[in-house]
Amino acid sequence: MADSTEPEPSDSLKTFGAVLQAFRERAGLTQEALALKMRYSPSLVASVEQGRRLPSPEFVERAEQALDAFGVLRKAAKSLARKPGLASWFRRWAHLEAQAIALDTYEPRVVPGLLQTKAYAKVLFEGEVPPLSDEEIEVKLAARLERQRLLWERPNTQFSFILEEHLFHHQVGGPEVTRELIDHILEVMELRNVQVQIMPLSRGLHAGLNGPLQLAETPDHQWLAYCEGQEHGQFITDMKTISVLQRRYGKLRAQALTPEDSKGLLSRLRGAL
Template sequence: MTEGITEPERSESLKTFGAVLQAFRENARHTQETLAPELGYSVHYLASVEQGRRFPTREFVERAEETLDAFGALRKASRHLTRKPGLAIWFQKWALLEASAITLDTYEPRVLPGLLQTEAYARTLFRGQLPPLSDEQVEAQLLARLERQRLLRDRPNTAYSFILEEHLFHHRVGGTEVTRELLDHVLEVVQLRNVEVQVLPLGRGHHAGLGGPIQLAETPEHEWLAYCEAQRGGQFIAESKEISVLQMRYGKLRAQALTPDDSKGLLSQLRGAL
């Protein structure tokens, strides 16, 4: 997916949160080197949050709140964070929804969805972006993507469904070794009980996804929302009529794709052929 293709930005809310965190850390007589291990994060991660260069995870906020005895200040400050470095402006709203959804359905015909990418595959995409990105921009976007991927394991009660085009693996983005690693990674991820992957095989002909990628999410309040992305922007969809159309298409795609078990078999065959 193209989500995350933009220059990382620092918002005032991120910088403010970082300053508040630093103040509580110093008040507790911690250095970054002594606090980071207690939080279970790296010194680099902690420093990036304090500098307003990285969006803290909810887990990080909770651990910092408890470890520093911050009187609820860090929790309250985190509610006002508005920008996530490494994510495109048009994708940030969907990323927030993605982090709380109880169902997430994804059909992506262009590249592997961000939640399934390996570091090497994602790095290849970012390095090939036009206009070219700086090394700092590549790293910021890569970190944001890898952080998002924790959702698959951190949210075991969320049902993730992915429909992938077989041709994505034949492109061999990044070369044969990167593709081998990618297939191994997808085959590992599908072992998770909350993740289902179906492959749309070559030669399927006409199918319900020819109109482009589809992302659907169900909120904890059981409201359905959708997101469709183009090269330079994304459309957040809340209108029930449009949601119904996309759900109909996604449902048809699931019927047209291979079953999850047959999809695993095909992915294993592709891996063995490399």
């Protein structure tokens, strides 16, 4: 699974952040005022200025327009460093994910990265083939945990997840790791902008048997989709295909347990561990 929209701090990211800050101050704007003009959160603007967040092409373009930066920000963005471990075929979706106003995720293979605990993610990274070095595991682990801040930093983004019940019966990492994972998901489910539904084993045939899928709505209300395989990902813009995937996801939501019933199932599974 791909890891994060967050890059490691680097000279190029810090330089871009400093340039953005200089143009913002030149315009006499606070971070909050610039965020309002760009239609982003103040925390995102702050993260980019501090060199902690890789700005999307859309972010760069909006900053250019909001600050009348004479093309300087566009030029500076071309040299930005990317985060080690972020698969090249995932980068376009990662940029979109960080800006989306709605994200729908169906994942039948593992618990999605946004919902993983540190222990669960570490087990997955340690089991990768070919094996990763300790340093690579640490980089990927830090990136994945940082990425989860999206759930809290974007309270106006609607996150929907549909997870298969069998993911918890597998007990990846053992009972203790699974208990912690369930506790974490139950905690995340208390967020108003997050909805988690479980597809029970008893459902049998359902609309997700063709594999995982993700849907995202952009700030401009355009829907896009992404489907990930073992060593590649497919970014989908074709409206006909997206329509099919939206209908499948809608049926999946109807076939899965309600959020309240999903909480009950997760609590029972935890008690049985």
